[in-house]
Amino acid sequence: MSELPAPEVPSLDDPSLYINRELSWLEFNARVLEEAKNDQVPLFERFKFLSIFGSNLDEFFMVRVAGLQAQRSQEIDEPPPDGRTPDEQLEIISTRAHELMAERDLIWTTMVKPALAEAGRALVELSTLSPDEQARIDKHFVRNIYPVLTPIAIDPVHPFPHVRNKAINLGVLFEGDEQSGPRTGLVQVPTSLPRLLEVRAQGFERAFVTLESLIQRHVQSLFPRMKVEGHFAFRVTRNFDIEIDDDEGEDLLLTMQAELRRRERGEAVRLTLTNNVPRSAVRWLCRQLKLDAKRDVYLVEPPLHLGDLGALVDGEAPKQFRDEPFSPQYVPPLRDSEDIFATIRDGDLLLHHPYESFEAVVDFLIRAAEDPQVLAIKQTLYRSGGESPLVRALQRAAELGKQVTALVELKARFDEESNIQWARALERSGVNVMYGLVGLKLHAKVLMVVRQEKNGLQRYVHLATGNYNQQTAKLYEDLSIFTTREDIAEDATALFNLLTGYSAPEGWKQLLVAPLGLKEAVLGLIERESRNAAAGKPARIVAKMNALVDPDVVAGLYAASRAGVQIDLLIRGICCLRPGVPWVSENIRVHAVIDGFLEHARVFYFENAGEPEVFCASADWMPRNFERRVEVMFPILDPRLKKRIITEILETMRSDDTKGWLLEPAGRYRRVRPAGADGKPTVRSQYRFMELARERAREHSGPVSKRKMEGPVAVLRVKKKKKRRG
Incomplete structure (x- = not known):
């Protein structure tokens, strides 16, 4: 009896293994549209999802389609990993976008509009x-x-x-x-x-x-x-x-x-x-x-x-027309602290926004601006929005004679005019305003405060996955940490010196920085999991991000899957990796969550043979983030915080059977089947995070410190009330 021929194993550069980036983005917007269609979503939220769908599509055409049309007119033929030419991409975009617009019309005219009238x-x-x-x-x-x-x-x-x-x-x-x-x-x-x-x-x-x-x-x-x-x-x-x-x-x-x-x-x-x-x-x-x-x-x-x-x-x-209201909780250690600097010195603090309030970051900067022991403040600013108390705090610090440096990214898409306005305002207040490095967009989120203390200078560092923007911090899910770790502080200092004085360090102690080796580090972490799996050691990757596009990283994940690494990807938007392909990606699952808050944090967990490593980052796994932006990936070193991210955040999102989706090999998504015995969903990750934030606030509900906000500080905290956009 003859043996069956060995299966043909696809080459990892086979174009069929890569989902077209533009089609993947359209599938993300299709999931947004599905929330408008879902009659389990409160009516007014369904209307908002319809609005978001349209605004998303506007931006897609203004940037991505415009870029493809420019490539076609300039006869630039640099096909993406899936091999399609600009003309081919424009055609498939048009076909899918027309389908989605027809679906939008149907949802509006036969579902949402009549339901609004009935309400x-x-x-x-x-x-x-x-x-x-x-x-x-x-x-x-x-x-x-x-x-x-x-x-x-x-x-x-x-x-x-x-x-x-x-x-x-x-x-x-x-x-x-x-x-x-x-x-x-x-x-x-x-x-x-x-x-x-x-x-x-x-x-x-x-x-x-x-x-x-x-x-x-x-x-x-x-x-x-x-x-x-x-x-x-x-x-x-x-x-x-x-x-x-x-x-x-x-x-x-x-x-x-x-x-x-x-x-x-x-x-x-x-x-x-x-x-x-x-x-x-x-x-x-x-x-x-x-x-x-x-x-x-x-x-x-x-x-x-x-x-x-x-x-x-x-x-x-009536309350049934909107999502359950939620007030971000002020993280207890900072809420109850008379001395915010002492609290941060006691140990690293992790904040999960918007569940844990961004006001803690705002208050930290305001306190630093007023504190006579603070000598210098350095901060990157990408999208800070109008009427920002963070910008006012930097101005106040400069007016009080502190050395204040703001690294402003003028090229933050669609926020350019706003950034120009407050960059000029900062300059007028005496802030040293810099615009980053030539040819690179500044996307890292870093804040450092230098304070004179009895044992010498102490550096306080805040690192984040999301922007220093008080308004979007109420709507975007992100992670950030406060730390005084000396090695991270030295790296933060080196990063600011690089951005202001072009003095690149010989190496980094803890931070991983793009375009100075971040991509190589990510590929190395993936390769290490492959080696561990091949050696029979524990190997696993869980990665949460907005987009996975870089073909080298995709190929690295395919190789890890072949080696036996179990991989879970939590990707809100674009994913060019095709999961579930025999002999290539059978060990990879791609999840997505679409709910009331925009999933925005970038979090990466590597099992490392039983010694897990966890990182957060400002960067997605995309060529632009690795090659054309200044980005920072930072380690979570405190074992308590590491465990919280792995078991509480990543596993909860992976288990979401209420708002979760799974990517299928063909490139379309399907809803996660409810895991309950009665066919009902058991986990809604964003609601679970709300509950956890409330529980922590209740567990530490001791006497809240009476922080006096007088004089200039009170002015910094004043916010103009704006009508919420629909």
Whole structure:
């Protein structure tokens, strides 16, 4: 009897083993859309997921699709690991994005919109309002909207105008021919006015009409000499990425300001229209915008873009319409401390945001700014947001004569203008403002305070996976630590010296830094697990991140799987690794969690033959993080904190059978099956983390210190209350 032939083992550079990055991102957004579809999610949260889906897709087209179109036009042919050309990628993106937009329409029109109306929140047609209410809203148009509008008739004297990125516009069609006058017109819907107008409508607690529908109702009055034949709404998405050559221009800040002005006129990459538009109008717009009528055009149910319609779900409402409210808990050791510096000296402190409040970080910096024993403060700033108490604390410290250095990343995408504003404000206050290294984006999150104490200078270091941004810290899941460990403090000092003085250290004691060896270190850690598995030693990898793209790391994980390493990847977004492939990735599972908070922490656990090592990082496993950014991966050295991350955070997320998903070999995701005996889910990781934060706060509910916030400190803590976006 002849033996069966040995199976053919795929080569690890086989393109079929790599999921296309763009398709993987679209699958992430599909999971967001599924939350809008899920009737177990509170109604108002479902609407918010619909809004998030649209905003995510905007950014995807403005950056990723724009980049592919640029590659195609410049005839750049550098295929990704999956081997697809830019043209092939644009085609598959268009196919999948059209499918998702059709799904979005279905969810909105047949599920969420009717459910909102049943709950008393309605988006209504003007024609359905009572005569008195129509008269009132018409009067409002004449008084408050008409004077703001600029009707544009398009002809050889008035060519097609620049259409702003993401702004809603009305296309207007006139009767007649070219000899009798213009055939088309345009009205830009003002972004300076609210998108929703509240009206009185019978049967609804709150009802609204869109601004564009009111303008459409009166469009004839805007073109009194022409006969309006039809009108439609459209929205253009443009290339909004920025490319800065740090070597050109003496002032990066001025160069960035000029580039921001240029970006406003980026090339169009997508055209979205309401589905009542004539085909001739679509062809006309595509000619004006240089777009492909089949690939780049999306016809949708009105209204265009739900992201501006948050008023629909604002205000008081029955509790069943929203997620369970949660107040971040102030981590007890810092909450109860009269001397925050002594508390940090006592041992490393781990914070799991947003469950444990970011206010602890804010208060630490405010205390440092006011403390007369503090000599210097150094901090990296990537996305700190407007009206930041962290920025005000740095200003205050400089005003008090402390040596303050802020490493500001001006190129943080979509936050460039905000970063420029507070970089100038910091400079005016006497802060030393630096802009990182030429050719690299500064993405590391590091804060160091140098304090004069009785035994000499003491350095306090804060390291984080997420930005120093008080607003996003309420919505993003991240980890951070406070430490006074001398070896970490020396590395932090060396990092700041590298960023300000180009003085690279000979080596690092504890931190792993990109682009100075982080990728090689990660590959080495993966390879060590492979060797341990081959030697029969305990071997396991659990890695949590936003994205896994780097082909060398993917190949390393495949090799580890072949060696017998059990691998669990917790990846919120893009994953180019294909799990479950025979002879390649049978030992790899890819999990994803989509819930109310954005999973953002990067955490890595390596079994190391029974001596586990745990790291947190600012970096995902992507080429840009390893090669084109300054990133930091830092070890968790305290055994208590290490155990907490492994057993409490990583294992809880891996066990999530309520909001968890699993990636299948074909590249699509399926929901995790509930593990309960009765078919009900047993673990919802984010709710479990809320419970744990509350439990810790209760267990340490001793007398809270009465911290006096007087004078300048009180000013630093003042926050402007802003209306929450829908």
